[in-house]
Amino acid sequence: MMEWLEPIQKMLGPAWLPIWTLLKIVVIVLPLMGAVAYLTLAERKVIGWMQIRIGPNRVGYFGLLQPLADGLKLLMKEIIVPSGANKFLFIIAPILTLMPALAVWAVVPFNAELVVANVNAGLLYVLAMASLGVYGVIIAGWASNSKYAFLGSLRSAAQIVSYEIAMGFALVTVLMAAQSLNLGDIVRGQQGTHGLLNWYFIPLFPMFVVYFISGVAETNRAPFDVAEGESEIVAGFHVEYSGMAFALFFLGEYANMILVSFLTSIMFLGGWLSPLPFLPDGILWMFIKVAFVLFLFLWFRATFPRYRYDQLMRLGWKVFIPVSLIWVVVVGVWMQTSYWLW
Amino acid sequence: MSFFDAVFYLFAIITTLAATGVIIARNPVHAALFLVLAFCSAAGLWMLLEAEFLAITLVLVYVGAVMVLFLFVVMMLDINLVKLREGFWRWFPFGAGIAGLMVFEMVWVLGSRQTSESSKAVLHAANYSNTKELGRLLYTQYVYPFELAAVVLLVAMVAAIALTLRRRAGVKSQNVSEQVKVKKADRLRVVKMPSESRADGK
Numbered sequence: 001m002m003e004w005l006e007p008i009q010k011m012l013g014p015a016w017l018p019i020w021t022l023l024k025i026v027v028i029v030l031p032l033m034g035a036v037a038y039l040t041l042a043e044r045k046v047i048g049w050m051q052i053r054i055g056p057n058r059v060g061y062f063g064l065l066q067p068l069a070d071g072l073k074l075l076m077k078e079i080i081v082p083s084g085a086n087k088f089l090f091i092i093a094p095i096l097t098l099m100p101a102l103a104v105w106a107v108v109p110f111n112a113e114l115v116v117a118n119v120n121a122g123l124l125y126v127l128a129m130a131s132l133g134v135y136g137v138i139i140a141g142w143a144s145n146s147k148y149a150f151l152g153s154l155r156s157a158a159q160i161v162s163y164e165i166a167m168g169f170a171l172v173t174v175l176m177a178a179q180s181l182n183l184g185d186i187v188r189g190q191q192g193t194h195g196l197l198n199w200y201f202i203p204l205f206p207m208f209v210v211y212f213i214s215g216v217a218e219t220n221r222a223p224f225d226v227a228e229g230e231s232e233i234v235a236g237f238h239v240e241y242s243g244m245a246f247a248l249f250f251l252g253e254y255a256n257m258i259l260v261s262f263l264t265s266i267m268f269l270g271g272w273l274s275p276l277p278f279l280p281d282g283i284l285w286m287f288i289k290v291a292f293v294l295f296l297f298l299w300f301r302a303t304f305p306r307y308r309y310d311q312l313m314r315l316g317w318k319v320f321i322p323v324s325l326i327w328v329v330v331v332g333v334w335m336q337t338s339y340w341l342w
Numbered sequence: 343m344s345f346f347d348a349v350f351y352l353f354a355i356i357t358t359l360a361a362t363g364v365i366i367a368r369n370p371v372h373a374a375l376f377l378v379l380a381f382c383s384a385a386g387l388w389m390l391l392e393a394e395f396l397a398i399t400l401v402l403v404y405v406g407a408v409m410v411l412f413l414f415v416v417m418m419l420d421i422n423l424v425k426l427r428e429g430f431w432r433w434f435p436f437g438a439g440i441a442g443l444m445v446f447e448m449v450w451v452l453g454s455r456q457t458s459e460s461s462k463a464v465l466h467a468a469n470y471s472n473t474k475e476l477g478r479l480l481y482t483q484y485v486y487p488f489e490l491a492a493v494v495l496l497v498a499m500v501a502a503i504a505l506t507l508r509r510r511a512g513v514k515s516q517n518v519s520e521q522v523k524v525k526k527a528d529r530l531r532v533v534k535m536p537s538e539s540r541a542d543g544k
Contacts, residue, residue: 089375120471124398131406135378138410142371142417150417157414161407181473314518 024116028105036254037067043298050302077243082145085240089143094241094248097136101255104129108262109184111272111283122183123175126263127168130218133256134160136249137220137237144240152236155226155309162316163217169324170211173204173331174267177342187271190342196275201268203334203342206327208268210320212296215260217316219253221297223304224312261293262286269293350390356383370416374409381405395473 009016041056041063048055056063081090107122109115119125134157141153175181177200178189192198201208217224226236238249265271265286272286307315334340360383363376381404388397480488 119394121394121398121473124395124402124473128398128402128406131402131410134406134410138413138417139375142413154414154417157410161410164407310516311518 021116028116029102032102032105032255032258033251035258036251037071039254039258039294040070040250041067042294043301046295046298047302050299071247074244074247079243079245080240082240084145086143086145089139090240091245093136093140093143094245094252095136096139097133097252098248098255100129100132101252101259104259107183108259109187109266109271110286111281112184112188114283115184118184119182121181123171123181123186126183127164127171130167130256130259131160131164133218133252136252140241140249141237144237146240148235148239149237152239156220156237159220159224159226159312159316160218162313163214163320166210166316166320166324167214167218169321169328170204170207170214171267173207173324173328174200176328176331176335177204183266187266187273190270191273192342193277195273195277196270198342199268199270199273200342203340204268204327204331206323208264210324211268212260212264212293214316214320215264216297216300217312219256219260221253221257222301223306225306226309226312257294257297258290261290261297264293265289346390350387353383353386353390356380357387370419370421371413374413374416377412378405378409381409392470393472395476 045055056066059065059069104126106117107119107125137156138153141149178186190199269289272281274281274285357380360376360380364373367373385397385400
């Protein structure tokens with residue numbers, strides 16, 4: 001497929017591999033950052049329309065330059081470090097939130113060939129990296145030396161740890177159905193002659209719901225944004241942050257939203273496979289599915305009031321974990337019978 | 343020195359420095375973060391041995407869950423450093439003796455020719471799946487020890503909860519099922535009112 005690259009490969013010799021990998025990283029990260037920027041605009045527009053407002057419409061046509069203006073504004077702002085803060089950890093915390101959100105993209109397949117690293121234990125890697133994101137929040141809350149920030153980080157830590165369990169079990173059912181931890185193989189396991197009836201969201205429907213809602217909780221999005229909770233603890237863990245340090249938290253949050261949408265599409269909605277058997281598969285389907293799941297994120301935010309903290313914990317521990325445990329057993333038994341059609 | 347060796351020494355040095363940091367850091371939160379770094383670089387070392395399942399599980403379980411809860415607790419402790427350092431020199435010879443003994447044992451076991459020959463890593467083909475191999479072994483050859491370990495862990499978990507669960511009198515709490523069962527009609531009354539004309543007749 002890439003024959004035209006061979007002369008360059010010969011010229012560079014051993015330096016070829018790092019350069020080629022770096023190029024692939026740039027090709028993923030740059031569009032991702034663009035998508036994050038325009039997701040913020042989409043969010044403000046969609047929520048605006050849902051609440052019968054117009055949304056941003058002053059900067060550029062239909063407010064299309066608004067994300068750039070916001071980015072520029074945040075870049076020009078001063079980063080204030082509180083005098084009682086732990087300087088090193090205070091600066092490193094936003095970076096720790098963003099890096100895992102970017103690192104996961106290494107194993108995300110865009111179509112049958114397009115993936116940076118075709119890792120066998122891809123799903124485990126995704127889980128491990130997703131669980132690292134919480135450090136940024138905890139360290140930010142602690143290093144700020146402020147009680148609001150600290151409360152926000154404690155809430156966030158408890159929330160992420162509890163929803164991770166349900167999320168993990170939801171993924172266990174996916175890997176049981178696909179019999180592989182490789183994300184590409186999981187999509188290929190959903191290939192069949194019946195289009196969207198072959199996708200895992202049908203046999204694993206409860207897990208699809210549990211995974212997506214846990215994903216919303218893991219990304220600290222409304223209605224599970226108790227870590228920010230502006231009406232109770234001002235803005236939670238990032239109350240002391242300003243300028244680009246503050247922006248990095250939001251880059252991380254939106255990158256994580258896009259990531260959860262990609263993973264939901266890959267594991268339950270057939271990834272790059274087409275929903276109708278007579279249409280060709282392709283990367284376009286992937287983007288349509290991701291856009292749909294992202295719209296759900298925005299729809300949630302515009303519709304639901306914030307969960308109370310104890311309700312959040314109850315949902316995680318007393319509803320999702322039992323449901324996912326039972327469904328693991330159900331899928332295990334189901335797969336042994338002849339009624340398993342996937 | 344090959345690239346492989348360079349990566350090994352990089353991870354090994356980071357692990358050792360981070361582990362030292364865990365002991366000498368004054369602030370317990372810093373110590374916990376050093377431990378996180380040590381776990382991450384140890385996971386890198388395991389990755390070099392092609393034990394990808396173990397490496398990722400180390401990050402997932404220890405870094406992603408255990409250390410988060412550790413930090414959670416450590417951050418909320420009110421620690422008096424002066425009191426903590428009291429009697430340091432009194433216990434120093436004792437601690438140093440134990441550390442020396444452990445170093446001696448490790449050198450003895452790992453440094454002997456027999457163990458170092460037999461513990462060389464085996465290189466596998468590109469399509470080798472560490473996860474599959476581990477799963478096969480755990481659920482066939484070692485299924486009874488594995489299940490036994492799981493039961494022991496479950497018992498420990500139940501015991502820990504039972505020990506810390508205290509029922510105090512006079513605690514106020516919400517009845518969640520009652521809250522969930524509430525219907526719109528229980529709380530909301532829609533009052534119909536006819537429109538009235540303004541007092542000034544306009």
